[in-house]
Amino acid sequence: MAVPSSxxxxxxxxxxxxxxxxxPGASALKTILRKPSVIFxxxxxxxxxxxxxxxxxxxxxxxxxxxxxxxxxxxxSTGGLPLGPWGGISADHWFGVEPQNGRDIFARIVYGARxxxxxxICATALTMLIGVTLGMLAGFAGGWVDAVISRLMDFLxxxxxxxxxxxxxxxxxxxxxxxLLVLVLSLFSWPQTARVVRGQAMSITNREFxxxxxxxxxxxxxxxFKEVLPNLSGTxxxxxxxxxxxxxxxxxxxxxxxxxxxxxxxxxxxxxxxAVPWYASHPLFFAxxxxxxxxxxxxxxxxxxxxQKVWASGGRS
Amino acid sequence: xxxxxxxxxxxxxxxxxAVIFFTFIxxxxxxxxxxxxxxxxxxxPDTIVQIRRQLGLEEPFFVQFWAFLSGIxxxxxxxxxxxxxxxxxxxxxxxSFQYRTDVFDGIVDRLPVTITIAVGAAVLWILSGVAAGVIxxxxxxxxxxxxxxxxxxxxVSLPNYFVALVLxxxxxxxxxxLPFPAVVGFTDDPTRWFQTYIMPWTVLxxxxxxxYARLTRTNMIDTLGENFMRTAHAKGxxxxxxxxxxxxxxxxTPVVTLLGMDFATLLGGALITETVFGLNxxxxxxxxxxxxxxxxxxxxxTLLAAFAVIIANIVVDLTYTALDPRVRESTK
Numbered sequence: 234m235a236v237p238s239s240x241x242x243x244x245x246x247x248x249x250x251x252x253x254x255x256x257p258g259a260s261a262l263k264t265i266l267r268k269p270s271v272i273f274x275x276x277x278x279x280x281x282x283x284x285x286x287x288x289x290x291x292x293x294x295x296x297x298x299x300x301x302x303x304x305x306x307x308x309x310s311t312g313g314l315p316l317g318p319w320g321g322i323s324a325d326h327w328f329g330v331e332p333q334n335g336r337d338i339f340a341r342i343v344y345g346a347r348x349x350x351x352x353x354i355c356a357t358a359l360t361m362l363i364g365v366t367l368g369m370l371a372g373f374a375g376g377w378v379d380a381v382i383s384r385l386m387d388f389l390x391x392x393x394x395x396x397x398x399x400x401x402x403x404x405x406x407x408x409x410x411x412x413l414l415v416l417v418l419s420l421f422s423w424p425q426t427a428r429v430v431r432g433q434a435m436s437i438t439n440r441e442f443x444x445x446x447x448x449x450x451x452x453x454x455x456x457x458f459k460e461v462l463p464n465l466s467g468t469x470x471x472x473x474x475x476x477x478x479x480x481x482x483x484x485x486x487x488x489x490x491x492x493x494x495x496x497x498x499x500x501x502x503x504x505x506x507x508a509v510p511w512y513a514s515h516p517l518f519f520a521x522x523x524x525x526x527x528x529x530x531x532x533x534x535x536x537x538x539x540x541q542k543v544w545a546s547g548g549r550s
Numbered sequence: 551x552x553x554x555x556x557x558x559x560x561x562x563x564x565x566x567x568a569v570i571f572f573t574f575i576x577x578x579x580x581x582x583x584x585x586x587x588x589x590x591x592x593x594x595p596d597t598i599v600q601i602r603r604q605l606g607l608e609e610p611f612f613v614q615f616w617a618f619l620s621g622i623x624x625x626x627x628x629x630x631x632x633x634x635x636x637x638x639x640x641x642x643x644x645x646s647f648q649y650r651t652d653v654f655d656g657i658v659d660r661l662p663v664t665i666t667i668a669v670g671a672a673v674l675w676i677l678s679g680v681a682a683g684v685i686x687x688x689x690x691x692x693x694x695x696x697x698x699x700x701x702x703x704x705x706v707s708l709p710n711y712f713v714a715l716v717l718x719x720x721x722x723x724x725x726x727x728l729p730f731p732a733v734v735g736f737t738d739d740p741t742r743w744f745q746t747y748i749m750p751w752t753v754l755x756x757x758x759x760x761x762y763a764r765l766t767r768t769n770m771i772d773t774l775g776e777n778f779m780r781t782a783h784a785k786g787x788x789x790x791x792x793x794x795x796x797x798x799x800x801x802x803t804p805v806v807t808l809l810g811m812d813f814a815t816l817l818g819g820a821l822i823t824e825t826v827f828g829l830n831x832x833x834x835x836x837x838x839x840x841x842x843x844x845x846x847x848x849x850x851x852t853l854l855a856a857f858a859v860i861i862a863n864i865v866v867d868l869t870y871t872a873l874d875p876r877v878r879e880s881t882k
Contacts, residue, residue: 270700388568393855395818396836397573400852403840404576482709486822489711491840505712509826512715513723523712531707538703 265539274532281529285346292340299336299344299499331518332511338521341499345522348500349529352411353480356418357473363419364426365469369457371427372434379431386424394421395486402492410495414487418480426472433468437461467544474540478533485526501526558867562860569856570622574615577849601647618644643853644846646839653850656835663733663831664820670747671754672809672816679759680805683766684798690771698763705760710819714753714826721749731827750823757819758812765808769801810866817855 265271284291292299331338371382398417405413437443438461446460485502487493494500496507501522508519609617617626621642638645644653682702686695721728731746773779782792821833828834832851839847 388565392569393817393852393859396821396852396855399821399836399840400573400848401576403843403848404845478707482707485709486711489709490822490825490837502709505709505715509715512719516719519712519715523709523715527704527708527712530709531704534703534707 262543265543268539270535271539274535277528277532278536281346281525282350284343285350288343288347291343292337295337295339295343299340331507332515338504338518341504342501342522342525345499345501345504346525346529348411348494348498349481349484349526352414352418352484352494353477355411355415356422356480356484357476359415359419360422360426360476361469361473363423364472365430365465367423368427368430369434369461369465372431373438373457382427382431386428389421389424390428392421395483397421398483398487399490399492402487410493410498414484414493418483422476422479426469426476429468429472430465433465434461437464471537471541471544474533474537478530478537481526481533482530555868558864562864565860566857567619569860570619570853571615573849573852573856574618577845578611578614597647643850646844646846648842648844649847653846656847657832657850657854660830660832660835663829664817664824664833666747667750667754667820667823667829667831668816670751671758671819674751675755675757675759675762676805676809678755679762680766680798680802682759682763683801684770684793686763686767687770687774688793695767699767702760702763705756708756710753710757711822711826713756714749714823717749717753718827731829733829746827746829750827750829753823754816754819761808761812762805765804766801769804770798773801806866806869810862817851817858 266275331341367382371379398421401417402413443456443460446456451459484493485500485505488500488502489506491503491506494503496503504522505519505526508515508522511518620626621638623640625638625640625642627637636645638652638654641654642652643657645651646653646656649656682698686698689695718731722730728745728749729742731749732742734742734746779792817833820831821837823829824831824834825837832854836848836851838844839851
């Protein structure tokens, strides 16, 4: 959790993702699509996204809802441990059941995917929106606008983000938790995007094609939307692909700590937290959400990493 | 050089003040009734009234902020003139009414455990990360390289609380190779000490080593293509000293920068590992405080973490300046 974003790494490396280079050709994208690791990642993400989007239908198929108790699946004489081996895995409960109340783990995984993906994707969209807007503003306007935005970015990036997210989330009363998570995640993440975009905006403004457009009398808005923005799209796609897993991991971590998504709404991190007291007697209870969380984050990271390599090499791969 | 240091220090002081202000706003504007949340769940109306008066919550915002800020430098007294007067001495980060303790003292008591976890993990991840990076760079394109880099991506993607649970389940419960973690002093029982801390170290190191491996690899590959590497080969030096002295050394400066930035996330990692392994450090205290809604503790730990990050960044900058002649030139 709190995975240090690759934007930080790139900063150290001295090369921005995408590097403002030409978008890769279809052949380069085809090359990474032939890598087994990318195929597996894409396949897994398709399954998880499918589960998330069609959650109500999927659970109708499996027979149990995420909030439904099944007392017949747990053994009250052992303190509520699931009946049967392997945490109560059966034709009825595909991934077993939770101890004590017997809620179906599969159904909770499916609905948890929904919550995790929704929060991560919204946070990514918001982060990119703020990051690109402010980054372009700083890069183009220069002067005091740049100075103010840059100071703000330095300030936010000097923060121990996880601790501050915990502080903000624990201080704010209930309300709409997913929305709050999206806001807090974006608040501490946009500077990384903005910094890269700012650097690229500054270098692109001085390139020949922009100067040519300017010389031929293009307005400011035309310059930004027709000439510069399309050239930033590679960077934004790569950064967004790498931001999604960071947000999924951070949301799960915050929910694990009890300041994220509030029960009974399931979230993977929160499921692992609920499994902590049972880890010795019912290991599948933490293993199932843990493995889903890991594979989802891992798949997104592999995809982002490959996209980044393709863009950095300017379409050669 | 001296003016550069002064400039950095001034910048740090401004950032610290901004952090204090921001944290203060979070807790005293966003929380509906600070007295109620300070008081926690097990709380009577009488105690709430008492806390409200003690904190001077009827005062205007800036008066309260000044009381908090000056408390950090000269200490402060809660409930002055009342029977229940509480004095909080110089670095006063707040007072926990639930633990009935000065938050700063509470942090100092628990800091050794957290520092042991952090330093041990850092040693482990720097050694393993840099070693993996060097091997990958030297054997670039081989299965060694691909395997190490795939492992690095996996390491970044693994949630550390999940790894912690898996390790504890396998090594302690199933295989019984290790006893349950319990805090002991190094001098009291070195074996038990090692057995307790090896799991938290591994969990944190796994997460961070990946970044170091990737960074070392990239830098090392760049360095290996430099002219001075060819010169060293031409001079007839043996391959191993060339790699270590000429190849590795210039690749390490960015690693120092990364180490400084990682201080920002380390306390967060400590919070999770301490909680899962039940070690009583600063992170676990903060975790428990979240559960009981003990705001002064969360606020104190937040401020401490922010201070640590700001100081770490200055130390890294200055070390960097001392290490790298090019940076030294530019700061003159």
